[in-house]
Amino acid sequence: MELKTNKSIHSERFDLQRRAVSHVTTTSWHDIPHISYIYEPDITDFYNEFKILLNNKINLENKISFNTIMLKVITEGLLKSPDLNSYIEYNHKKTEGMTHIFDEINISVPWLLPNGKMITPTIPRVEKMSLNDISEYISNLTKRIENTNVNEVFYRAVVADTIHELKRFNLSVIRRILASKIGRYRIKGLCGKEKEDYYKIPENERLTEKDIRAGTVTVSNIGSLYKNQKGFFGLLEIIPPQVFAIGIGSIQEKPGVYLNPNGNKEIGIRKILPICLAFDHRAVDFNSLVPFLKRLDEIFAKPNVIHKW
Template sequence: MAKNKMKKTNTIHFGIQRKIVANMTTESWANVPHVTYNYEPDVTEFMIEYKRLNEDCPPEKKVTLNTLMLKIIVEGLKADPIMNSHIEFDRKLVRGEIHTFENIDISMPMVLPSGEMMTINLHNFENKNLDEMVSYIADVNRRVANTNLDEVMFDVSLDNTLTALKQGKIKQTLYRLIGSKTGKHKVKTLSGKEKSNYYKIPENDRLTKHDIEQGTITVSNIGSVYRAQRGETCLLEIVPPQVCAIAVGAVQDKPVVVVNEAGEKEIAIRQVMPLCIAFDHRALDFGEIVPFIKRLDEIFAAPEIIHTWRNTGISEEHMAEIKVEREQREAKYEQSKEREKARKDAEKAAEKARRDAEKARKDAEKAEREAAEKAKKADEKVKKEAEKARKDAEKAERDAAEKAEKARREAEKAKIEAVAKAEKAKRDAEEKARKESEKARKEAEKARAKAAEAKAKAEKARKAAEEIKTDKAEKAAQEAEKEAEKDEAIAEQTEKEANNK
């Protein structure tokens, strides 16, 4: 059976940008043990202050939400500098080092006007205020317009290849050269006059490899790519040797558990900004990102601090006014929650009263049905008991008659059995007497026969004694006569007894 063949619609060979991304992300997943944590701060009050931040600002001075989040992340990194680090680890020797940096260089993916993605290194953001960050990013966008993406990326790729060669990775270097310089996968860069003209552009008017080299941490604003999204990032790659990467999601309305003035927990619809924090488990544990999270919690809890991050700063009076306004909003929010709670409580009370009334009605109907059922059962029980008593009386009467008849029959049977037993006893006695008389007669005859025999022996013995005339014979004859007399006496006694019977 022939296999179904899939029909290709198009084939796109990796350009240098996709090659670099593919290589770095593959290295990341091959070597870095990732851990991710999803942080979801309530930014409702923060978003109000963000809108206030741009009031009366000219367009070129307005702070984007992306820039403001970069500043907040920088503040978090200052509180937790271990996240702003690079790692060196030798798996064979199980040796490692973590290098923490003073400068915060943020690697931030940007969507270019062409639709392509490029990761820009935002250098030295640790000491920049919001206006300086706005100017820096605006200058990057200005220079992007004069930049050939393939050319600058090739410079970075070449620099990485030479670094690998210095580290003794000859095989890797050869493979990269073959992959980028041969066949249909060859990277196309500028040449001739076009290249000469491009490099005549001053470096401060275009991006260089310095602008896209590795930073100290990566921050990717996924929310800015599609603001209507309703999801969040759960996993993103850490680009080695960095130890952290952060993805910022879009602001979304979500149900949040809040605590009211009464200390009760309730559900409210609030604005939430999901952040995904990924870290290299070789370098960090969860406890080591907690200071970062706590610092962000502080900022989102008192967001008026963002007004101090501009060139002009803010007066203490204005800051106090903003704080009072926020507290008033929170108070109004609490009041609205209380009114909503009161309304819901009233609705619940009315619903409860309705349910109670309905329950009472059903209980009354049930009680009425149960009473009727009980009365019916009681009446049936009385009838059943009366019928049972009648049947029991009839049965007792029948049982008594049957017992009397049985007793009469048993008496007659006993009488008959007694007569029969008496007759049998009489017959048995007569038969026994007859048998004993016959036995005694036979025994008497036997005794007489024995006596006659004894006499005959005695006579014989006497005659023999006379013939031999010995004392011994005489004595034997005498004993024989005595024995014969004894047997004769026994025979007479036996015959007498038999006659008596």
């Protein structure tokens, strides 16, 4: 049988952002043995308490979103499971490895740009932040991203990553360097007056490569992209050298068993939040996830604690 070639509408070569994403995610699936756990907590009471919180803080300049409060919830879980907030170094040939556990929780948050592309800025030191602090930081991120040349940030991040790999004597990056400098589709940063004008913008008013390379854990919220979707993450990539990634879905109504005010079990319509938790099995086992899960269970069962945040 003769094979017919389908005609494409148009073709687009990967730009720098797509090249960076494809490199990182391919490295993730090539190197990391992923373990994925689907967590589906009943957040009915928690969500009701969240609505009360919003009414109490209605005059705040920066509104506290559901995504904001979930970042705080996740931070509380990570404080109980510090092994998950770490980097891994591993040499497959020597079967030697090391885990670097951090006290700073720097959350990388995939961010949708107006042109449909994604960037992953980092919210640093979230463990030190109140809900208002997180909300204010996210609001400021919006302004900084507007002042950012995304291609230039990715270019600087690629350069920094290449230098890091060379310092580790990873000579395989030499091919990457040659392709980026003398290849047909070589990579270029800003130059001339355009570069001069761009770097006049203070770093606290735009993103730098540090903002997309400093994350210790990644939290993706697909619920914010499509609130009415009924599915959930089944698996997502862990961004090396991180060892933990979280994918938050959309709140869904499902039948469930709960305790009524009299302490009796009933069946009713409940709000369920599907969350995918993926970890690098080289660095941690499932037992490292247990304190994280228990802390989230506590918060969802007794959500009054959010008023102290």
